[in-house]
Amino acid sequence: MERQNFDSVVKFFVSVIGIIVILAVLKELQALFIPFVIAYFLFFIFHPVNVYFEKKKVPQVVTIIFDVILMALVIWGFYRLVLSSVYQINQELPLYIAKLNHIISNTAISLGVKDKAYTEFQIDQLFSMFDVSALAESFLNTTLSFITTTGLVLFFFIFISSGHDKIYEALRNRFEEKELEKQEENPTEAFNIKDTFNHIVQQVQKYILTKFLISLLTGVIIGFILYLFDVKFFFIWALLTVFLNFIPNFGSIIAVLFPALMSLIQFDSFGYTLLILGIMITIQNLIGNILEPKVFGSSLGINPIVILISLIVWGYIWGIVGMFLSVPLTAILKITLTGTKSPNLRLISDLMSN
Numbered sequence: 001m002e003r004q005n006f007d008s009v010v011k012f013f014v015s016v017i018g019i020i021v022i023l024a025v026l027k028e029l030q031a032l033f034i035p036f037v038i039a040y041f042l043f044f045i046f047h048p049v050n051v052y053f054e055k056k057k058v059p060q061v062v063t064i065i066f067d068v069i070l071m072a073l074v075i076w077g078f079y080r081l082v083l084s085s086v087y088q089i090n091q092e093l094p095l096y097i098a099k100l101n102h103i104i105s106n107t108a109i110s111l112g113v114k115d116k117a118y119t120e121f122q123i124d125q126l127f128s129m130f131d132v133s134a135l136a137e138s139f140l141n142t143t144l145s146f147i148t149t150t151g152l153v154l155f156f157f158i159f160i161s162s163g164h165d166k167i168y169e170a171l172r173n174r175f176e177e178k179e180l181e182k183q184e185e186n187p188t189e190a191f192n193i194k195d196t197f198n199h200i201v202q203q204v205q206k207y208i209l210t211k212f213l214i215s216l217l218t219g220v221i222i223g224f225i226l227y228l229f230d231v232k233f234f235f236i237w238a239l240l241t242v243f244l245n246f247i248p249n250f251g252s253i254i255a256v257l258f259p260a261l262m263s264l265i266q267f268d269s270f271g272y273t274l275l276i277l278g279i280m281i282t283i284q285n286l287i288g289n290i291l292e293p294k295v296f297g298s299s300l301g302i303n304p305i306v307i308l309i310s311l312i313v314w315g316y317i318w319g320i321v322g323m324f325l326s327v328p329l330t331a332i333l334k335i336t337l338t339g340t341k342s343p344n345l346r347l348i349s350d351l352m353s354n
Contacts, residue, residue: 027317034321035152041328042071042153043160044204050161064161068154075150085236092232099265168197200335204328210295215245218252218287222259222280229276231263245288247323248307252288256280302330306352 026033046067053063223238231237237259244251256277264273310330314322330352337349 023313023317030318031149032152034318035149036156037325037329038149038321039153039156039160041204041208041325042067042157043164044201045208046161047201047205060162064158067161068158071154071157079146081239085233085239089233089236096265099268103264103268200332203331203335207328207331211246212242214287214292214295215242218242218245218284221283221287222255225276225279225283226259229263229272231259231276232266233262234259237262247320248311248327250311251323252284256284302327302334303352306330 050063219238219242222241223234226234226237240258241255244255259280260273260277263276307327307330310326311323314326314329334349334352
């Protein structure tokens with residue numbers, strides 16, 4: 001008995017060390033793993049279309065070329081849209097900086113603040129603290145990183161699309177052999193890789209599509225509200241809302257702050273800004289806390305605490321991209337653990353469940 005307990009303790013600590021090593025490798029080699037994971041998610045998204053083409057006897061090479069061209073056009077369109085939006089804001093940036101200086105100075109004076117750092121506030125001084133050449137270099141590096149990552153995503157997607165079925169068949173054959181052996185020895189220990197894989201594909205597709213439609217609905221409503229209140233660049237803030245809503249919990253908070261700040265600078269009115277902010281927060285809460293749970297139902301069934309921990313862990317490992325991918329990655333882990341009959345793994349799955 002003591003020997004068995006000792007072996008269990010050793011296995012536990014070896015597993016913990018193994019997980020830490022894996023996470024460290026994922027963080028260290030994120031330049032390769034991020035494009036690979038994104039490419040695999042894109043493969044899941046295109047899977048129904050590719051299956052349809054396969055049924056229509058379309059050659060796999062033609063299907064892959066179609067997928068890559070479509071992705072390249074979408075990425076190029078998004079990049080052009082972001083660049084034009086940044087250029088548009090940059091054109092009026094000096095005016096906004098002057099208005100912001102005025103608002104902060106007047107607010108400080110009205111609150112009785114005597115410090116000239118606030119009463120004669122100049123945000124330009126903050127910009128002077130930064131090395132312009134360093135900022136330019138950072139922007140260039142970011143642009144090059146985006147181009148490199150996009151190229152790697154498309155590169156990985158081509159190989160995943162052409163080689164995924166072979167890997168799946170090899171894994172299925174291996175697990176089916178083990179499954180038959182386990183079914184003979186102990187039926188409760190069997191693991192069905194086919195059902196698990198199909199479930200993962202369906203859940204990832206459902207999550208991305210549903211989350212995108214809900215985020216799009218939120219962005220359209222927010223954009224329309226900002227348009228009614230005549231807030232500048234309402235389309236940019238609506239687009240930002242769509243993408244930030246993919247980040248659980250914190251994304252919707254960040255999404256309302258930028259248009260609120262724009263409203264404050266544009267109209268120089270705290271009351272008007274609070275009204276707009278209140279409406280946006282109400283919309284985010286109605287959609288996020290009422291509509292979204294009803295649409296998703298129990299399809300993912302992940303504990304909110306697990307989602308928060310996942311957001312922190314993946315955010316630490318892969319930054320902003322990790323935050324976007326945290327929920328689908330956690331869902332894949334949960335589905336995989338649910339598919340096994342191991343008591344310990346099922347316990348982890350139950351702990352992750354909502």
